[in-house]
Amino acid sequence: MTLPTNQIILAPLQGYTDAVFRDVYFRHFTGVDQAMAPFISTLSQKKINLSTLKDVIPENNINCPNLIPQILGNIAEDFISLANQLIELGYYTINLNMGCPHSKVAKKKRGSGMLPYPEMVDQLLDNVFKGLSSDSIDCKISIKIRLGRYNKDEIFELLPIFEKYPLDEIILHPRTGVQMYEGDADIDSFIKVADKTSHRLVYNGDITSVRVFDNIVRQLEKVKRYGQPSHSYKPINRFMIGRGILSNPFLPSEIKKRLGHCGGSFNIDIDNFKSSKSQSELLERIKLFHDELFDTYSRKFYGPLHVTGRMKGFWTYIGDSFKDNRKEIKKILKSKNREHYKAVADIFFAQKPIFNPYD
Ligand SMILES: Cc1cc2nc3c(=O)[nH]c(=O)nc-3n(C[C@H](O)[C@H](O)[C@H](O)COP(=O)(O)O)c2cc1C
Secondary structure, rough: OOOOEHHHHHHHHOOOOOOOHHHHHHHHHHOEEEEEEEEEEEOOOOOOOHHHHHHHHHHHHHOOOOOOEEEEOOHHHHHHHHHHHHOOOOOOOEEEOOOOOOHHOOOOOOHHHHHHOOOHHHHHHHHHHHHHHHOOOOOOEEEEEEEEEOOOHHHHHHHHHOOOOOOEEEEOOOOOOOOOOOOOHHHHHHHHHHHHOOEEEEEEOOOOOOHHHHHHHHHHHOOOEEEEEEHOOOOOOEEEEEEEHHHOHHHHHHHHHHHHOOOOHHOOOOOOOOHHHHHHHHHHHHHHHHHHHHHHHOOOOHHHHHHHHHHHHHHHHHHHHHHHHHHHHHHHHOOOOOOHHHHHHHHHHOOOOOOOOOO
């Protein structure tokens, strides 16, 4: 299997992968090539204030590679106004969120709520691209999308519309909006979409291990690319990962290692988790990451309740990778204040829990 230069993008997860998380994560772990920031909502006719933009301000993202800001909105003028502010901050690619599944958002025809309305999407993109070009703004637009709001065929009404615009890329999470995160990511539908778009397509969904990644890559080899002469063939070689990185922050580097060793065995990675030498190294790295995250949240931006809230979020996903320590993790999640939190987290690490995201 020949794998071209594959890239991993950290997915936006509102409430989790904020600037502090990203900054600390990238100081401790390798393998991710790019990150997308959680969405910023447009505000009608108003300039967004600096505190709303603080998550994407460059000085808060020094260690974060190639950050792409994301906008949630459905009115072209508001999108352009916010895009202008982001361009002033130095960004030249901006993502439009067309996938947010939450009903509060979707009810307003934002996020995945736009997907049943192809004419509205066409109008929005038309106005956005016209607006950017009339202001001579040199900025690329990508979209992040699901298969549909209510059913997985809605996207096929949208693909001919997307062909009309010079999108930088389409990031597809192959579920519907109403599905939220239920069921499996639908790779067959992803492949059908890939056959019907000439845009660069990014795969996103349920990559939780090297084994899963490899399985997805194998399935994507079935993809034929619509309307592409062979010289402009665009292979699928960009993968966005969200929850898998929160559960196992080593995952991107394991995938990259795997890509460097085509034909090697995955058991190497699984065995690695089981050897006691690498267990202590892995745990030490996670502890350093955790402690720095806690210190940075305590220093920056957030009040005491925010600090414990964010740190409890950290355990939401990684907690499942410490399968023998559910009781201790419950204690962490029940901690009442910052000091109490730190004390129970320290006790947790001192017990040398086994980190194993794969069993
Ligand atoms: C808690 C949470 C917050 C999310 N926030 C955003 C967001 O701000 N913007 C966005 O486009 N997607 C958001 N997503 C969707 C993820 O970016 C990603 O598409 C989804 O989790 C599937 O990828 P995964 O299986 O690798 O996690 C969020 C998902 C979760 C679980």
